[in-house]
Amino acid sequence: MATRKNPEAKGAEGANVSKDDLLKYYRDMLLIRRFEEKAGQLYGMGLIGGFCHLYIGQEAVVVGLEAATKEGDKRITSYRDHGHMLACGMDPKGVMAELTGREGGLSKGKGGSMHMFSKEKHFYGGHGIVGAQVPLGAGLAFADKYMGNDNVTFAYFGDGAANQGQVYETFNMAALWKLPVIFVIENNQYAMGTAQKRSTSTPDLYTRGEAFGIPGETVDGMDVLAVKAASEKAVAHCRAGEGPYILEVKTYRYRGHSMSDPAKYRSREEVQKMRDERDAIEHVRELLLAGGHATDDDLKAIDKEIKAVVNEAAEFSKTSPEPALSELWTDIYA
C-alpha cells in the first residue's frame, strides 16, 4: 500500500469534519475510483464504446464540492462526468448501463458516457462540447434566481474549456445579473494532450474572473477537506446573493484524456509521483487511521462493500438488454 509522502499534507485539524464525514468522503471517492477502473476494464472488453473519459485521480474535487451542497442545488459538467453523477447520488447501475448502451442506462442507452442527466438529483449533464455547459450552468442559476429560491449551481469545466469564449460571455452576465453559480475549474493541467503552459497565457485560472469582478481562489484538489472548505465559502457567497464565484481546483488525472489516449505528452514518472505523493483517497485513508476513526479492517470492509456495488453495476450493465429498436424514434419531441 502506498503511503502518503507529501510532508505538507493537511490533516483534519481545523476543518470542520466529523468521523462520519471522513468516512463518507472515503466511501464516495473510492466508489468513483473503483467504478472508473471497472469502466476502463469494460471498455477494454469492448462492452463500452466511443469516447470514455475517466475521472481517476480527480475524485476529491467533486466529493469535496458536493460536501457543501443542499437539496435543490444543481450541478452540470462536461463529458468527464461519471464521478459527478456518482457523487450526487445517481445509481451506479444506471450510469454503468448507460456506458454499455443498455435499456437500463440513465438515458435508456441513447446518451452514452458523455450525456446523462437526472432531474431527481439535479444533475443537468454530461455535455460533449467543451465549454458549452458553462452558460447552461449559469442558466440554471438564472432560473433559480428568477424563481426566488436560494439554490446554487455548480458549473464544472476544465482548464481546456477555460479558454473558450463563451465562458467569458457567461462570466460577464453572471456577474452583471448576480447569478448564484459557482464556476469550478477542474485544472488537471492538460487540455487533452496540451499542457496548460502551452495553451494558456497566464497560469492562474482563478483570476480569470477579475475583469468581471468575480472573486476566485485556488484550491488543492487532491485534498478533499480543502475542497470542502472552499466549497462552503463559495456556496455562502452565492446563497447570500453576492453573485458568482470561481474555484480553480488543482487536480490531476491519472489516466489519459479518454480511453484512446496513450498520454505520451507527459512522463510515466510524473503520473507515478502524483499517485505516490498526492493521492486524494490515500490522504483520507491516512486521516481516518491516524485519527483513530477507523481500523485497517474497517477500511477493508468498506473496500469490499464498494467492490460489491461496482460489480453489481457491471453485472447489470452487461445483462440489461439493448434498447428496443423502437427507441430510435422516441424522445425526439416532448
Added chain:
Amino acid sequence: MATEVLMPALSPTMEEGTLAKWLVKEGDTVTSGQILAEIETDKATMEFEAVDEGIVGKILVAEGTAGVKVNTPIAVLVEEGESADAVPAPAAAPAAAAVPAAAAPVAAEAPAPVVSKASADWPEGTPMKTMTVREALREAMAEEMRATPEVYLMGEEVGEYQGAYKISQGLLDEFGAKRVIDTPITEHGFTGIAVGSAFGGLRPIVEFMTFNFAMQAIDQIINSAAKTLYMSGGQMGCPIVFRGANGAAARVGAQHSQDYAAWYAQIPGLKVVMPYSAADAKGLLKQAIRDPNPVIFLENEILYGRSFEVPVLDDFTIPFGKARIWREGTDVTIVSFGIGMSHALEAADKLAAEGISAEVIDLRTLRPIDYDTVLASVMKTNRCVTVEEGFPVGSIGNHLSATIMERAFDYLDAPVINCTGKDVPMPYAANLEKLALVTSDEVVAAVKKVTYR
C-alpha cells in the same frame, strides 16, 4: 437660395414614416447638426438633424402626420432676407399628409391578398381586426406572458430600447425588467443561459436581433437545446422559443441577408415556424411559446410592417404542421412560406390574368411539414413550383421535390421547379440585390414552364 428639407430614410426598410414632432418653428434660425424634428420610422423614433444652415421658411408637413413618403419635402430653409413664399410649393402634397397620425390606420402598406376560402384556423363569423405582423407578434408574447409567469423575453435591446424592430415595444413597462431582459451583445453566451434556464424550469423567448447573429449561438441551439431530450432518454426537455428577423431585409449586404429556413429545418428536435401573415404570426407564436420543445421562429423584417386581418379571439393558436391554402386553383400548385408567399401570391394574380389557375399553399411550419396538403394538391394539379428566399442547394424546395417524386411521381406532368434565391452571397448594389432575390416574375416563368405555356 432656398433649400428643401426632405423626409429622410432612417432605416434599411423604411419607405415612409410619421413626422412625430417639429423641434423648430417657422422663422427659427437653424445651424447644421441642429435637431429639426423627431421622425418615427418602422423601427424607432429618430431625431432628424439639419444638414444645411438657414432660416425655417416654411413647414410643409405638419407634426403628427403619418405615412410621409421618403424624399417628400417637409420644410424649406431660406437665407436671410429671402421669403419662403418665393419657394414653389411641392408639386403634390403626399396623400396622407393631411391625416393626423392618431386617426390614420396603422396599415400603411398594400392590403393583404384576400383569402379565397373560409379559414380552418378560426370559426365562421369570428370578428376580425387589421393588424401588422409586428403588432401580432407583440400581442402573442404579451398574452402568453400574462398567462404564464415562467415565460420571459431575453435579447439585445428588447427592453429599454423597446426592441430593435419594435416587436417588444411596451413589454418592459408591463412586465418589468425581471421578465424583459436586455442582454449584452453576446449571442453565444445568452443563448446558453436561456437554454440552461429552460432546463431549470423556465420558458424563455430568445429574441435574436436577426438570425444572422444566431450563427454565433448555433451550437447551443442545436447541440444543447435540440438534442438534450433525446440524449437524456426523455428526461430533460427544453421549452424555448428562438425568434427574430430572418432573411434579406434591404441593402444590408451579405452578412445580414440570409434565410436560415433550410438550415434549422434539418435538425430533429427542433420545430421550425416561418409565418407570412399576421394571423399566423400571432397564432403560431402563441403555440410556439406553449410548445414543450425548442422552436425556431423565423420572422421577416420586410413583413413586420404589413397588415393582415387577425381574428379577435380570447385565445387563438394555430397548430404546427398544418399548411394553409391561400388560394385554390387547378393548373399548378405553388408552395411557399414566409416572405416567399408575397411572390407566390403576386405570381398567382399575374397568372390568373393569363388564364392560369394556381393553387397557393403556405407551409407555415417547416418542421413538421404538412406533406399531406402539398401532395393532395399536386395530385390534383399535377404540377408544382416551390418558392423561397434561401439558397438553392439543400433548399426546402429540394426536399419537397424529392418527397413529391417519391410519393406522387405518377401524378406529375412536369418536373417540380424550385424558385430560390441565387447561389451567391447577397450583394449590396440595389440592382444586383434585386437580381439575387427570388421574384414573382421568376415564379410566373417557372409556372409557365411546368404548364407548357
